Amino acid sequence: MLLLECPCCGQRGEETEFHCGGEAHITREGPGADDAAFENYMFERVNPKGVHLERWRHVHGCGKWFHAARDSATLEVFGTYAAATHRPPEELLETIRAKRPGFKWRELA
């Protein structure tokens, strides 16, 4: 069972209160992108055993999107943060590195 805390409204709840929107921080490709870049944007996703950064929506609460960092094997949640960011907060990355030595941002696979 996942216990998540919405960073928008502060409510804490089980994963049934939320909806997962897949991998976080995906680069959106525009109409000028080449085929390989657009294919990567549309279909390529990481599926790590370990630390994963995901988009979540508080569907039974405030309705807002946010990001969560969790371990896909143990279900440990390292933290949640606002969706309007291009990378996780440095403080959260330090928390993850303390618990999972060797973790590097953008080397999730």
Ligand SMILES: [Zn+2]
């Ligand atoms: Zn909320």
